[in-house]
Amino acid sequence: MSTTDFQQWMAGIQQRTEVALAANLPACDIAPTRLHEAMRYAVLGGGKRVRPLLVHAAGELAGAAPETLDSVACAVELIHAYSLVHDDMPCMDDDVLRRGKPTVHVEFDEATALLTGDALQTQAFQILSDTAFLDDPSRQLRMVELLARASGSRGMAGGQAIDLASVGKEITREELEFMHIHKTGALIRASVLLGAYCGNQVTPMLDSLDRYGKLIGLLFQVVDDILDARSDTATLGKTAGKDADQHKPTYVSLLGEPRARELADDLLAQALRVLEPLDGSALRLRELATFIVHRRY
Amino acid sequence: MSTTDFQQWMAGIQQRTEVALAANLPACDIAPTRLHEAMRYAVLGGGKRVRPLLVHAAGELAGAAPETLDSVACAVELIHAYSLVHDDMPCMDDDVLRRGKPTVHVEFDEATALLTGDALQTQAFQILSDTAFLDDPSRQLRMVELLARASGSRGMAGGQAIDLASVGKEITREELEFMHIHKTGALIRASVLLGAYCGNQVTPMLDSLDRYGKLIGLLFQVVDDILDARSDTATLGKTAGKDADQHKPTYVSLLGEPRARELADDLLAQALRVLEPLDGSALRLRELATFIVHRRY
Numbered sequence: 001m002s003t004t005d006f007q008q009w010m011a012g013i014q015q016r017t018e019v020a021l022a023a024n025l026p027a028c029d030i031a032p033t034r035l036h037e038a039m040r041y042a043v044l045g046g047g048k049r050v051r052p053l054l055v056h057a058a059g060e061l062a063g064a065a066p067e068t069l070d071s072v073a074c075a076v077e078l079i080h081a082y083s084l085v086h087d088d089m090p091c092m093d094d095d096v097l098r099r100g101k102p103t104v105h106v107e108f109d110e111a112t113a114l115l116t117g118d119a120l121q122t123q124a125f126q127i128l129s130d131t132a133f134l135d136d137p138s139r140q141l142r143m144v145e146l147l148a149r150a151s152g153s154r155g156m157a158g159g160q161a162i163d164l165a166s167v168g169k170e171i172t173r174e175e176l177e178f179m180h181i182h183k184t185g186a187l188i189r190a191s192v193l194l195g196a197y198c199g200n201q202v203t204p205m206l207d208s209l210d211r212y213g214k215l216i217g218l219l220f221q222v223v224d225d226i227l228d229a230r231s232d233t234a235t236l237g238k239t240a241g242k243d244a245d246q247h248k249p250t251y252v253s254l255l256g257e258p259r260a261r262e263l264a265d266d267l268l269a270q271a272l273r274v275l276e277p278l279d280g281s282a283l284r285l286r287e288l289a290t291f292i293v294h295r296r297y
Numbered sequence: 298m299s300t301t302d303f304q305q306w307m308a309g310i311q312q313r314t315e316v317a318l319a320a321n322l323p324a325c326d327i328a329p330t331r332l333h334e335a336m337r338y339a340v341l342g343g344g345k346r347v348r349p350l351l352v353h354a355a356g357e358l359a360g361a362a363p364e365t366l367d368s369v370a371c372a373v374e375l376i377h378a379y380s381l382v383h384d385d386m387p388c389m390d391d392d393v394l395r396r397g398k399p400t401v402h403v404e405f406d407e408a409t410a411l412l413t414g415d416a417l418q419t420q421a422f423q424i425l426s427d428t429a430f431l432d433d434p435s436r437q438l439r440m441v442e443l444l445a446r447a448s449g450s451r452g453m454a455g456g457q458a459i460d461l462a463s464v465g466k467e468i469t470r471e472e473l474e475f476m477h478i479h480k481t482g483a484l485i486r487a488s489v490l491l492g493a494y495c496g497n498q499v500t501p502m503l504d505s506l507d508r509y510g511k512l513i514g515l516l517f518q519v520v521d522d523i524l525d526a527r528s529d530t531a532t533l534g535k536t537a538g539k540d541a542d543q544h545k546p547t548y549v550s551l552l553g554e555p556r557a558r559e560l561a562d563d564l565l566a567q568a569l570r571v572l573e574p575l576d577g578s579a580l581r582l583r584e585l586a587t588f589i590v591h592r593r594y
Contacts, residue, residue, distance in 0.1 A: 126445035148423035
C-alpha cells in the first residue's frame with residue numbers, strides 16, 4: 001500500500017476529528033463565553049491527533065462505524081488536551097508555546113486555564129457517557145471506566161506526578177519506563193482499546209491490540225524525547241530542548257541518542273510483530289506505528 | 298420526629314461516607330504515593346458531606362440500597378472536593394485554610410494541588426462507571442452523563458468561571474442567581490437526582506425532587522454568603538469575610554443581610570412545599586433543608 005494512501009487516510013481522520021471536536025464543544029456564544037472560547041482555543045486547529053488516529057485505526061479493524069469512533073476519538077483527545085493545558089501552567093512545566101500558539105494561560109489567564117482543563121476533562125466523560133452513540137450501554141459503561149482508569153492517578157495524572165517528582169533526580173531506566181507507561185502510555189493504549197470496543201469483532205484481537213497499544217505508547221515517548229533534544233521550536237510548535245533545560249530525565253539523557261534510536265527501532269519491530277496475526281495485518285495500525293517513529297514534530 | 302433522630306441519621310451517613318471514601322481512594326503506599334497522599338488529605342477527615350447526605354436522603358426515599366448510595370455519594374463528594382482544591386489555588390481564590398487545615402497547595406505544593414484536583418475528578422467518574430454497583434447499565438450510564446453535565450462548563454466549572462468574571466463588578470440579582478445555579482446549585486441538584494436514580498420508585502417523584510434540588514442549591518449559597526459575612530474563621534474552618542475582601546458580589550452585598558435572611562426563609566418554605574406530595578413528606582429531605590438553613594459553618 002502506498003504512502004499516499006496512508007496520508008490521505010490520515011488527513012481524512014484528522015479532518016473529521018476536527019469537525020467532531022468543534023461539534024462536541026459548547027459554542028463561544030453560550031455562557032460562560034470566555035471559558036467556552038478558551039476550551040475551543042485549547043482543542044481546535046492543531047495537534048497531530050495521534051490518539052483519534054489510533055481510535056479510528058483500531059475501530060476500523062474491529063468493524064466499527066466511523067460516526068461511533070468520532071465520539072470516542074473526541075473523548076480521548078479532550079483528555080489529552082486537558083492534560084496539555086494544565087501541564088503548560090506556571091506551577092507545572094511553565095510553557096508559553098503549544099501547537100505553535102501561546103498556551104492557554106498566556107492567551108487567557110491562569111484561572112481560565114485551570115478551569116478550561118477541568119471542563120475539558122468533564123466534557124470527555126460527558127461525550128463518552130452520551131447514550132446516543134453506542135447501542136450497548138453495558139459495553140459503553142466499561143469504556144467510560146477504561147478511560148477513567150487510563151486518565152487518573154494510576155494512569156496519566158499519576159504519570160505527571162512521577163514526572164514532577166523526578167525533575168533534577170537520577171532515575172533508572174525502569175523508573176523512566178514506569179513514568180512513561182503512565183504519563184503517555186496509558187491514554188495511547190486506551191485509545192487503541194476504546195476504538196476496538198466500538199466494533200463487533202473485537203474479542204479475538206483484544207490481546208494483540210493491548211500489547212500493540214502498550215508498545216506504541218512507549219515508542220511515542222522515546223521518539224518525543226529524541227525530538228525534544230534534536231528539533232527546533234518552530235518545527236515542534238512547542239519549546240524545544242525543555243527536558244534538558246529542566247533537568248528532566250529522558251531516554252536521550254539516560255541512554256544517549258544512538259541507543260534511544262535503537263530502542264525506538266526495536267519497539268517498532270515488536271509492535272509490527274504483534275499485529276501480524278491480525279486481519280490484513282492491521283494495515284492502518286502498522287502505518288501509524290511507522291508514522292510515530294518517523295514524525296518530525 | 299425528634300432532632301436527635303436526625304442528628305443520629307446524619308452522623309451515620311457521614312461516618313459511612315468517610316469509610317466509603319477511604320475505600321474508594323488509592324492507598325498512600327501505591328505509587329505515586331505523594332499524589333495519593335494529597336488526594337486523601339483533600340477528601341478525608343472533614344467536611345459536612347452535604348452532598349452525600351442529599352444522595353442518601355433522596356435514595357432512601359426511592360428505595361435504594363445504602364451500599365449503592367455510598368458509591369454515588371463518593372462520586373459527588375469527589376467532584377466537590379476537586380473543585381475546592383482547585384478553587385483554593387493561588388490563581389483562583391488563593392486561600393490557605395479549608396476545613397480547618399492548610400489547603401492542599403499549602404500543605405503540598407501547587408503542582409500537586411493541580412494534579413490532585415484533576416485525579417479526584419477522574420476518580421469520581423471511575424467510581425460512577427464501575428460496573429459492580431448498579432445492576433442496570435443503561436440507568437448507570439445516564440447517571441454518569443448527569444454528573445458530567447452538572448460538573449462541566451455548563452454546570453459547576455462554568456459557575457466558577459462566571460464567579461471569576463464577576464469579581465469587582467456590579468451585577469444584578471438575576472446574574473448572581475445564574476452564577477450560583479451553576480457554581481453550587483448544579484452539583485447539589487445532581488446529588489438529589491443521582492440518589493433517587495438508584496432506587497426503583499423514582500419516576501413519579503422525579504419532578505418534585507428536581508424542584509427541591511434546585512431550591513436547596515440556591516438556599517445553600519444564600520446561607521453561605523450570610524455565614525461568610527457573619528461568622529469567624531475558626532467556626533467556618535475557612536477564611537471568613539473573603540467575599541467582601543475580594544469584592545465578590547454576594548446575596549448579602551446585593552440585598553443586605555436582613556433581606557438575604559428573608560430570602561433564605563422563603564426558599565426553605567418553597568423547598569418544604571414541593572416535598573409535601575411525597576411519601577412520608579420525605580422526612581430526611583425536609584430535615585436536611587432545615588439543617589442547611591440553620592448550620593453554623
